[in-house]
Amino acid sequence: MYPVTLTGRVVTLREFREDDAASSLSVVGDDRVTQWLSFDSRGPAEAEKMIHGAVARARLEPRSEYYLAVEHDGEFVGFARLGFNGVKAAKLGYAIRADRWGKGFATDAACTIMAFGFNRLGLHRISAAIGPENLASVAVVERLGMTYEGRIRDHVFTNGAWRDSLLYSVLENEWMDTEATPAPAV
Numbered sequence: 001m002y003p004v005t006l007t008g009r010v011v012t013l014r015e016f017r018e019d020d021a022a023s024s025l026s027v028v029g030d031d032r033v034t035q036w037l038s039f040d041s042r043g044p045a046e047a048e049k050m051i052h053g054a055v056a057r058a059r060l061e062p063r064s065e066y067y068l069a070v071e072h073d074g075e076f077v078g079f080a081r082l083g084f085n086g087v088k089a090a091k092l093g094y095a096i097r098a099d100r101w102g103k104g105f106a107t108d109a110a111c112t113i114m115a116f117g118f119n120r121l122g123l124h125r126i127s128a129a130i131g132p133e134n135l136a137s138v139a140v141v142e143r144l145g146m147t148y149e150g151r152i153r154d155h156v157f158t159n160g161a162w163r164d165s166l167l168y169s170v171l172e173n174e175w176m177d178t179e180a181t182p183a184p185a186v
Helices: 018-028 044-058 105-119 135-143 172-180
Strands: 005-007 012-015 065-072 075-084 089-096 125-130 147-158 161-171
Touching: 005 105, 012 105, 018 044, 018 075, 018 089, 044 065, 065 105, 075 105, 089 105, 105 125, 105 135, 105 172, 125 135, 125 147, 135 161, 161 172
Parallel strands: 089 125
Antiparallel strands: 005 012, 012 065, 065 075, 075 089, 125 161, 147 161
16 A cells, blocks of 8 residues: 555654655654664664665555654654564554654554554554653553553663663554544643
């Protein structure tokens, strides 16, 4: 399915474009943001390569992921991703520019892409792995009805050290209950 545009309550998710490389630096080039992600900050050349790869992968059939730009009022504010893993399963990822934190954009982006995953892609399970110190992200997934499953030790190597992750998930039958009364944006 290409191209995809998803409309949330406060954000829009759309396919990445080649000209998003410079804007993406506000997320992937900012240490305040990447300290919570599974990769270190990236420079302009790496951001361009990342966006080029996302654009190319979006046109593959079958798709291995839905990696979408997040916009608010036409301005790039982050990304949301469902990466397929297993049978009818995907990993959720998202990041929002530091200067836009606390406005509900992550919650709305995650909710919107999860609804797409369950309702349009027919997924059975969506999981998220979050750094233990990332309390804001833990609050997002809990707000969306995800269940804590456990701790994955030394899960990612980022910022010069191994980091554990907290594993959360939601199943399609649980999501239907959550989706009926969407969580408010914070």
